[in-house]
Amino acid sequence: MPPATVPTGPPKNRSATTNHHPPPAQTRPLTDVEIIQLAQHHHRLISSQPAPLHLQPFLLSESSHPILISYLHSRAASVNPTPAVAEYVSALFSLISHHPSALSSLLPSLLLSYISLFTSRKIPHDHHSLSTLQLFVVHLDSIEIAKIPEAIDLIILYLPDVKDLEDAHVLILLPKCLELVRMSNEIEKPIEYINSVIDSLLKCEWSKVLLVKLVEIIRDFSCIDKWRKREFLEKVFNGMRNNFEMQDLPGLVYQLLVLASKDFGKREVIEGIVLYFDGKIKGGSIMRQVEGTVLLHVNFAVKQDPSLGLEVLGLVRSDSRALNHFTIALLLSVARIRRFSESAIGVLRTALFNAYKDYNFARQAECDWDV
CATH class of the missing domain: 1.25.40 (Serine Threonine Protein Phosphatase 5, Tetratricopeptide repeat)
Incomplete structure (x- = not known):
């Protein structure tokens, strides 16, 4: 006789055996607070044990x-x-x-x-x-x-x-x-x-x-091309002349000198600074303090970049408008730098002599007109 078949119970539901995992839950958006906490958590973990960390699926999309x-x-x-x-x-x-x-x-x-x-x-x-x-x-x-x-x-x-x-x-x-x-x-x-x-x-x-x-x-x-550099500096110096606060001038001049040392319009920067302090601006003791600070900035800048000193000397040689009380003080300041001492005094002497000749010539011409 064939061996008896031992009953194993009722047949199992196929769907129950194959779908034993619940359906995946929808990815929930993280809140802003949770994102901050996650960043802090990742930072702590990476600092303590550098290893790959996984982001939530929400952030991956x-x-x-x-x-x-x-x-x-x-x-x-x-x-x-x-x-x-x-x-x-x-x-x-x-x-x-x-x-x-x-x-x-x-x-x-x-x-x-x-x-x-x-x-x-x-x-x-x-x-x-x-x-x-x-x-x-x-x-x-x-x-x-x-x-x-x-x-x-x-x-x-x-x-x-x-x-x-x-x-x-x-x-x-x-x-x-x-x-x-x-x-x-x-x-x-x-x-x-x-x-x-x-x-x-x-x-x-x-x-x-x-x-x-x-x-x-x-x-x-x-x-930036040289034309736009020049236009930029013109606008800067025009802005300085329009009710610019005196106490802000030294800091601005310092930044302009830094700009000049980067080959950004060296001659235009030096000329603009010199002509700005041309004696037309009145401010009493405050302005004298400002000018003193500016002279210190220029002196320091020339020590760092001697080409700026050459621009100062070249400007006074070539432009009689540049000779004013500030220019004289500037040349004396530059003359304290050893490499410029003789040339600065020489330029100052020549400029003063030419100014004196121009004054005498103008005075003589005025007398001739009176006659």
């Missing part, structure tokens, strides 16, 4: 970018916007640094959104915003080059609204952005674009704060 940017705007509308925004942007940069392949595509939207918030004054301009902008400068190399001109255009349009020192913080992005455009093979006619940016900058109205900031940063602008 570009579909998350609108949500991530929306958190930026919601924090900008909070009670304390700048620290809230700074904390969030810093967290995003931390995650981007640790996971560049997954998150670097977020950078263009993040940059343009932040610049828009800053230039529209939806976030206060303070040390928090400056720190955030400095983070963007560090990461500009990772941003898609096609988006850089958009950032530049936003900044240029904002320039007439720069009234306070904090308003000018966003300008720290300009030199690096222009350099990236210049070096790019993807931007059509990059030099022409840069020239158009400089032209727009020259055409807009400058506040005193903007003037000082532009003098500070323009030395880092690449490939």
